[in-house]
Amino acid sequence: MPPRVMSTFKSRSAPAxxxxxxxxIFATGLxxxxxxxxxxDGIGLxxxxxxxxxxxxxxxAGKTTAVKILSTLITADGGQAQVAGHDIAAxxxxxxxxxxxxxxxSAVDGLxxxxxxxxxxxxxxxxxxxxxxxxxxxxxxxxxxxxAAKKPASTYSGGMKxxxxxxxxxxxxxxxxxxxxxxxxxDPRSRHNMWGIIRELVSGGVTVFLTTQYLDEADExxxxxxxxxxxxxxxxxxxxxxxxxxxxxxxxxxxxxxAAYRSAAAALREVARNDEALxxxxxxxxxxRELRSLLDQLASTGIEADELTVHTPDLDDVFFALTGDVxxxxxxxxxxx
Amino acid sequence: xxxxxxxxxxxxxxxxxxxxxxxxxxxxxxxxLLTPVMMLLLFVYIFGDVMSAGIGxxxxxxxxxxxxxxxxxxxxxxxxxxxGSAISVSADMAEGLVARFRTMAIHRSSLIIGHVVxxxxxxxxxxxxxxxxxxxxxxxxxxxTVLEWLAAFGLVALFALALTWIAVGMGMAxxxxxxxxxxxxxxILLPLISSAFIPxxxxxxxFQPIAEYQPFTPAIETLRGLLLGTEIGHNGWMAVAWSVGxxxxxxxxxxxxxxxxxx
Numbered sequence: 001m002p003p004r005v006m007s008t009f010k011s012r013s014a015p016a017x018x019x020x021x022x023x024x025i026f027a028t029g030l031x032x033x034x035x036x037x038x039x040x041d042g043i044g045l046x047x048x049x050x051x052x053x054x055x056x057x058x059x060x061a062g063k064t065t066a067v068k069i070l071s072t073l074i075t076a077d078g079g080q081a082q083v084a085g086h087d088i089a090a091x092x093x094x095x096x097x098x099x100x101x102x103x104x105x106s107a108v109d110g111l112x113x114x115x116x117x118x119x120x121x122x123x124x125x126x127x128x129x130x131x132x133x134x135x136x137x138x139x140x141x142x143x144x145x146x147x148a149a150k151k152p153a154s155t156y157s158g159g160m161k162x163x164x165x166x167x168x169x170x171x172x173x174x175x176x177x178x179x180x181x182x183x184x185x186x187d188p189r190s191r192h193n194m195w196g197i198i199r200e201l202v203s204g205g206v207t208v209f210l211t212t213q214y215l216d217e218a219d220e221x222x223x224x225x226x227x228x229x230x231x232x233x234x235x236x237x238x239x240x241x242x243x244x245x246x247x248x249x250x251x252x253x254x255x256x257x258x259a260a261y262r263s264a265a266a267a268l269r270e271v272a273r274n275d276e277a278l279x280x281x282x283x284x285x286x287x288x289r290e291l292r293s294l295l296d297q298l299a300s301t302g303i304e305a306d307e308l309t310v311h312t313p314d315l316d317d318v319f320f321a322l323t324g325d326v327x328x329x330x331x332x333x334x335x336x337x
Numbered sequence: 338x339x340x341x342x343x344x345x346x347x348x349x350x351x352x353x354x355x356x357x358x359x360x361x362x363x364x365x366x367x368x369x370l371l372t373p374v375m376m377l378l379l380f381v382y383i384f385g386d387v388m389s390a391g392i393g394x395x396x397x398x399x400x401x402x403x404x405x406x407x408x409x410x411x412x413x414x415x416x417x418x419x420x421g422s423a424i425s426v427s428a429d430m431a432e433g434l435v436a437r438f439r440t441m442a443i444h445r446s447s448l449i450i451g452h453v454v455x456x457x458x459x460x461x462x463x464x465x466x467x468x469x470x471x472x473x474x475x476x477x478x479x480x481x482t483v484l485e486w487l488a489a490f491g492l493v494a495l496f497a498l499a500l501t502w503i504a505v506g507m508g509m510a511x512x513x514x515x516x517x518x519x520x521x522x523x524x525i526l527l528p529l530i531s532s533a534f535i536p537x538x539x540x541x542x543x544f545q546p547i548a549e550y551q552p553f554t555p556a557i558e559t560l561r562g563l564l565l566g567t568e569i570g571h572n573g574w575m576a577v578a579w580s581v582g583x584x585x586x587x588x589x590x591x592x593x594x595x596x597x598x599x600x
Contacts, residue, residue, distance in 0.1 A: 071440045074598040097442035105433035111358050123350035124443050172441070 024049040024176050024207035025070060029079035032065050039065045041231035042079065047224070049175075052198070052208045054222035056215065056319065061228045063211035064104060067180045070209070071101045084176055100174030104181045106161045107168070110154030114145050114164050117153055118171065125172040132171075139167040143197070159190030166197060177201060179210040183217060195220060215316050227322045234322040242318045249312040250281045251294060253305040260303055267301045268294075286310045340444075347444040351451025358425065359459055365421050370463055372525060373414040374470055380406055380534055381474060391535065400475055407471040408560040409533025411464055412553055415497050416524040418463045419504035422456040426508025427517035436599065449591060453501050460497040478564040489563040492576060496556050499580040500524060502587025509594040528553050552579040 025047040032040040039062045047053045057063050068074045070083055072092040081088045084098035101107075108117050115136060122132030140149050143163040148156060153164060162182065169177060182198065183191040198221055202208055212218055218225045219239045226236040235242055255261035255278045265273050265280055272281040284290045291310070298305065359366060380388055381403055389402040429435055429448070438448055468476075481489070504521055511517035530544075531537070531553035540548050548554055555575035562569030 068436075073436055073440050093442050096440055099440065101437060101440040103433045103436050105436075107433035107437035109354070109432075109434055111361060112354070116357065120350065120354055123353070124347060124438075124441055126346065168437075 022048055025081070025083050025209060027070065027079065027081035030066070030069060030076050030081060031078035032069060032076050038231050043233050045226065047207065047209065049207050050205055051223040052202050052210065052221050054218035054225045055209070055211045055228055056218045056225055057228035058213060062231045063228055064180055066228070067178050067209070067211060071099055071178050072096055098174060099176045099178060100169035100172060101178045102165050102169050102180065102182060104184065106165055108153045108161060108164050111152060113150050114153050114156070115140065115149040117164060117168055121168045121171045135171055139170055143167045159186050159193065162186065162190070162194060174206065176207045176209065179208060181211055181213065183212070183214065215319050227319060229322055235318070243313045246313050246317045246321045249284060249286050249310065251284045251291065252309045252311055253280045253282070254278060254307040256306050263301065264298065264303045264305065267303065268297060284310070286312050344444040344447065347447035348450040348454070351447045352454050355451050355455030359455065365424070366418065366459055366463065369417045369421050370414065370466060372417050373410050373467055376413065377406065377410045377470065391539070403475050404565055406534060407476040408564060409528065409531065409557045410471065411467060411493065412496065412557045412560065413525065413528035413533055414463050414467045415460050415493065415500055416528055418460045419456055419497070419500045420518060420521040420524055421459070422452060422501055423504040423508040423511070423517040423521040424514045426452055426505050427511040428514050430509060431513055446592070449505060449595060452505055456501040456504070457494060457497045461494065464493055480566055481564050485563045489560055492556065492559055492563065495577070495580040499583035499587065502584050502591060506587045506590035506594065509591055527551055532557055552583060555579060
């Protein structure tokens with residue numbers, strides 16, 4: 001089912017003067033290909049300052065390439081973009097002065113200690129020795145790295161490396177931060193810590209551009225989410241808006257007795273059957289009123305289901321619908337309908 | 338901040354990082370020093386009788402051979418030490434850290450300049466160590482003037498710079514440390530087929546041009562001339578030409594690779 005692409009950015013795809021004042025990041029028609037392989041096929045973005053934007057997509061969708069282009073690491077083949085009000089191609093140094101980038105792979109120097117990493121970055125941001133030491137100490141404290149500060153970064157755990165990575169990113173006091181898959185490979189506790197860190201950044205007024213393959217992460221953190229699929233933005237909007245893109249929720253009834261299953265299927269209208277699993281899907285918004293009427297119907301016919309679950313659409317549904325992943329079980333179940 | 342002061346400031350920050358690495362992990366540099374020192378001891382004390390007889394015209398006095406071999410070993414030390422730079426550059430390039438540097442508002446080449454200056458300083462320290470071993474086993478410079486000492490210092494610094502740039506280029510071209518170490522092997526093999534251990538004119542006739550005109554021989558002969566008063570001849574300008582040529586080549590090769598878009 002081809003989803004309707006929300007066109008919030010489309011109307012702005014060719015502005016007369018490409019300098020939107022309030023946007024921290026603005027891009028139109030960004031393209032990049034490596035050889036025959038088109039990685040980005042004309043993406044447009046408009047990200048207000050102070051918001052969290054999540055670029056969501058499966059592996060290989062082009063998320064990292066988008067980050068690399070916007071953070072001036074590589075050049076786009078086409079299109080243009082402004083970051084912090086500066087054109088990425090014309091004024092890359094000005095863009096760099098405004099951003100902080102935490103890439104997918106650890107960008108800390110493993111041979112030196114955590115503290116030395118901080119001081120190295122302080123030096124490259126041209127802070128005075130004293131100022132550098134002060135900020136380094138402050139950030140090490142904030143990211144719970146004081147104990148490990150004197151140990152070589154190569155001895156750090158994955159979560160500690162990520163924290164050090166972000167801490168070094170913050171030394172330059174960036175107004176826009178790119179986080180490329182900040183929680184990939186982290187254990188659940190470190191992941192939640194990272195979420196806390198990201199929320200803290202935003203409360204400090206920083207614009208956050210993050211990529212993720214986890215829907216709950218985007219749902220949890222982002223003001224706006226764009227789903228990237230095959231180098232194109234398949235949909236964009238808030239988590240709520242995206243959830244409205246896919247067919248609504250349903251109530252699932254599971255039976256163990258085939259006879260009860262068949263009579264329920266006959267009694268209820270608008271029902272999707274799964275004869276093998278003996279489950280019925282009844283479209284529902286999950287409201288109390290709809291549930292009561294369903295229960296009333298079941299009670300009046302004397303049918304008792306073994307299990308009743310209410311399923312509201314989540315970003316998973318949106319994601320799999322938009323990226324065309326047919327292997328998703330929820331999808332195949334829906335196709336039985 | 339002006340472009341120049343930005344370059345100086347960022348490059349010295351990067352240099353500090355490299356020197357910190359060298360200080361924290363001296364084993365890499367020290368390992369690389371083992372080869373020239375072993376060669377020195379092997380040729381003087383194990384093969385010494387035959388070598389001395391060959392050099393000294395039948396007279397098996399080792400001091401003549403020690404005088405002959407030490408300048409060659411010093412140049413070999415340069416080739417050997419810069420392999421460390423190839424390795425550390427390739428290790429750096431494979432890390433996410435370089436991507437971070439590229440997205441910061443710093444002088445773009447500062448990372449490489451830091452590597453190059455750090456490498457030259459490391460080479461000079463290595464030369465002091467190996468030179469001290471040479472002196473310990475009996476090497477003495479004869480009648481070298483202050484000017485000649487300065488020229489000798491300039492020569493080794495220039496040659497170190499040239500080989501460093503080549504090593505940096507090799508490091509950039511290598512996907513990992515192992516590949517860099519393999520690629521940089523010629524830097525330690527070339528001295529073996531130079532006039533470091535035996536005079537080029539004692540080699541087979543067809544091979545002599547290769548031995549005579551490769552970068553190490555002119556540099557070694559010039560250093561010998563400066564420290565021991567032997568004939569320098571055309572080796573002086575050849576050594577300078579090789580050094581300048583290799584520096585330019587290595588510089589352009591390194592920069593071309595560094596400025597390419599990373600994948």
